[in-house]
Amino acid sequence: MYRKEKSIQLKSSSAALYNNLSVLRPPGRQLLCFSAVHGPSVTVLSAAADGLGFSHRQLQAKEGGMAVSTCVLTQASWCVLPSRVLLVLTSQKGIQMYESDGSIMVYWHALDVTEHPPAQAVFARGIAAAGGRFICVGTSSGLVLVFDIPPKGTNITVSEVLEQHRDAITDIAAELGRAPDGAGDLVTADDAGTLCVWSAGEEFTLLSKIPAFGCACSSVKLWNGVVAAGYGNGQIRLYEAATGLLRAEVNAHARWIYALDLAPQTGKLLSGAEDSFVHVWKLSTNPDTDDVEIDHCHAECVTDTQVCGARFCDPEGNSFAVTGYDLSEIFRYARA
Numbered sequence: 001m002y003r004k005e006k007s008i009q010l011k012s013s014s015a016a017l018y019n020n021l022s023v024l025r026p027p028g029r030q031l032l033c034f035s036a037v038h039g040p041s042v043t044v045l046s047a048a049a050d051g052l053g054f055s056h057r058q059l060q061a062k063e064g065g066m067a068v069s070t071c072v073l074t075q076a077s078w079c080v081l082p083s084r085v086l087l088v089l090t091s092q093k094g095i096q097m098y099e100s101d102g103s104i105m106v107y108w109h110a111l112d113v114t115e116h117p118p119a120q121a122v123f124a125r126g127i128a129a130a131g132g133r134f135i136c137v138g139t140s141s142g143l144v145l146v147f148d149i150p151p152k153g154t155n156i157t158v159s160e161v162l163e164q165h166r167d168a169i170t171d172i173a174a175e176l177g178r179a180p181d182g183a184g185d186l187v188t189a190d191d192a193g194t195l196c197v198w199s200a201g202e203e204f205t206l207l208s209k210i211p212a213f214g215c216a217c218s219s220v221k222l223w224n225g226v227v228a229a230g231y232g233n234g235q236i237r238l239y240e241a242a243t244g245l246l247r248a249e250v251n252a253h254a255r256w257i258y259a260l261d262l263a264p265q266t267g268k269l270l271s272g273a274e275d276s277f278v279h280v281w282k283l284s285t286n287p288d289t290d291d292v293e294i295d296h297c298h299a300e301c302v303t304d305t306q307v308c309g310a311r312f313c314d315p316e317g318n319s320f321a322v323t324g325y326d327l328s329e330i331f332r333y334a335r336a
Contacts (some may be wrong), residue, residue: 001278001298002320002333008047008330011056012038014308016325017074018125018170018218019259019308022319024078024085024100032102032313035076035087036323039094040077042089044102045055051227056100062093072123079129083151084322088135090124095137095145107156111139111211126172130186134159138169144188146204162204169194170216174200176223176264182207183225183241189217195229197222197241208244209326219260221269226283226292228269230257236271236293240284247292252279259310263317270320271312276302278333279323302331 014020016034024033026032034045040061047054054226061071075090078100085100097107113122124145126138135147138248142165148157167190175185184197184207199205219230226247227239234253239246255274262283269281280298285291305324313319319334 001250001302001335002005003336004300005319005332007056007329007331008034008045010036010043010045011058011328012043012117012181013328014323016306016308017257018239019075019077019309021259021311021321021323021330022077023311023313024080025033025314026085026100031289031308033078034321036309037073037076040071040091042071042073044087046101046159048100048109059087059089059096059098059102061093062096062108063107074123074125075127077127079127081129081149082132086135086149088127088137090127090137092121092123095124095307097135097147101173104156107147108314109145109158117230119219123168126169126188127328128172128186129172130174130198134200135292136162136172136186136188138165138172138188138190140168142166142169142190143171160186160204162186162196162198162235162277163246164196164206165190165194166207167194170218171220173221175225176221176262176268178224179222180225180242184208187227187241189220189229191216193217194229195220195227195239195244197227197244207242210239210244221260221262223264223267223283224261224285227287228260228262230260230273230284232256234273234275236260236281236294238270238294240292248294250281250294252281258306258308261311261320262314265313265315266317268317268318269294269310270310270311272307272322274306276305278302278306278307278310278320280320292307300333
């Protein structure tokens with residue numbers, strides 16, 4: 001169903017971090033932008049749709065205005081809002097927000113180290129745009145910071161702090177389809193496996209809390225009122241966002257899942273894991289029974305590679321890209 005295309009070389013390899021690949025397709029341009037994290041830097045790469053003619057930019061983890069070589073980045077992700085696109089980086093020190101091409105840093109938020117016990121690691125992780133004007137970022141203490149983003153300029157403020165999690169946030173995702181009434185438009189996940197579904201607005205409202213079952217949830221997506229969650233035991237679980245009810249589960253991988261992605265126009269789900277496999281699934285709702293269904297569409301083995309990032313390159317899910325631990329290239333696949 002998918003065939004391998006020309007890969008794109010990175011100037012540094014990809015670190016073994018959850019969701020360590022972000023893809024942006026700028027509107028009206030035949031370009032794809034990729035970002036992957038390694039240590040204190042992130043590679044931001046722009047390439048033509050055929051994989052040729054690309055340019056690199058390296059961004060460094062910062063503490064205020066000073067570069068700190070010992071500071072490690074944990075994630076990089078583009079946040080697409082109606083009025084602007086920002087590239088958000090998270091690290092052990094704080095949160096950086098850049099213009100989409102990485103040329104100008106528009107905001108810096110330092111993490112409060114004094115809030116944590118001395119032996120606890122401090123970092124930010126989990127990034128998503130929500131509610132049209134907010135960017136939500138998770139922290140190692142389980143807090144979710146909600147940033148209010150103006151249409152332009154640097155007057156970014158923390159408008160709210162969400163406090164339902166007790167463990168480090170692993171991933172945050174916003175609704176990618178048309179959510180049913182009352183289904184919520186944001187989901188947060190943590191190291192224990194707890195999920196929280198929220199309704200974004202002037203004040204964020206908790207709609208449902210899905211309890212942990214003894215396994216970390218590393219990646220999460222929200223589509224048409226369905227939460228898709230990937231876990232350390234290789235399972236993908238589908239929940240009803242409004243109620244938290246488990247609707248389907250599949251033993252998708254033999255090892256820890258590191259990345260999920262969803263194609264909003266088709267309901268295709270992409271999963272990548274430590275077992276070297278990338279799978280494409282199709283989510284749907286049976287109109288007669290209202291059951292949530294998941295069908296397997298494609299399996300791809302990225303030989304001898306611990307997959308740490310997997311993203312669709314278009315809203316239909318006709319192509320996807322993959323990064324792997326210690327891999328100095330981005331593999332690309334397109335429908336045959």
